[in-house]
Amino acid sequence: MASNPEKTRTNLRPADLAREHGLSAQAVRNYERDGFLPSADRTPTGYRVYTERHARALRTFLALVRAYGHGTAGAIMNAVHDGRTDDALTAVHRGHGGLLRDRETLDAVRGAVEHLTAAAVPGDPVGPLPRTIGDLAHRLGLTPATLRTWEAAGILRPARDPATGYRVFHAADVRDAELAHLLRRGGYRLADIAAVVGQIRTAGGTSALAATLAGWRQRLDDQGLAMLKAAAQLHNYLVP
Structure with missing residues (x-):
């Protein structure tokens, strides 16, 4: 041969x-x-x-x-x-775990965006009317202290009334708070929620973000396939 x-x-x-x-x-x-x-x-x-x-x-x-x-x-x-083969394989497994968490986050965001989009009906008083921190806390069934914590984490960015200095929550702020509330109930960390909300701000709203979710999914699929190829290469290197 x-x-x-x-x-x-x-x-x-x-x-x-x-x-x-x-x-x-x-x-x-x-x-x-x-x-x-x-x-x-x-x-x-x-x-x-x-x-x-x-x-x-x-x-x-x-x-x-x-x-x-x-x-x-x-x-x-x-x-x-x-x-240190165990350490090498642990790093590989950790990478796959991170990809799984990203997929779960994507599914949660997609569900939350669909929920918020379906709930946004014409004439909803949340629309153009600004709200105080107390109004928003009451709407969500939370405490003002919780909303302040979300603001410190970068999830909320309310404007300030120039006369009083009080926080003023407009429609986009209410949207961000509702999305954060949905994800928080799903067990997501504040830092992860802040990243998702930041993507929505960049996209220009939940409707625009919904159009980008397919691209997000494709990137995760591409990474998953790259991980499979890398695992095969690593196996061939470890077991020639």
Whole structure:
């Protein structure tokens, strides 16, 4: 049976590894320096000598970068080369857990946006009329102190009455508070809710955000597929 040339290639230069990925030879040398590739042997004149194992390590690292980001990818490869396989797999599992939480958050946001959109009927007094913190707290069945906590977390950004200095909540503020209330009851942290509300502000409202949810879902799907590819590469590197 003929041997597989990919498993027998030796005496590769940094440029040989770099060419496959459109990198510079210096980038390959830096990845070795940082422990993302195993240490290379040297020729008597000091030149690095890479093998197919280094090529597989580079493919694995770059796949991990696309799936988990540079920091996590580097930590995984460092753990592998230090013999800490458990740490490497823990980082992988943590990444999958984070993606699952993002999917659950997306589902919660989509449900909350649909709820708020359905509840926004013409003539609703929440519309253009400003409300005080007491009015809003009463509407949501919360305390003013809770709303102040949400404001400190960046979830609410009410204006101030120039004459009295009191908080004034307009329609968009009421929308943000209602969305926060829905997500809070779902167990989401204030920091996560603030991020979601910030996305709604950027999108221009719940209706505009609803149009972006498909794109959000696609990005999560793309990341999930990248994680699957990275897991396969990591397996091939660990079990050649």
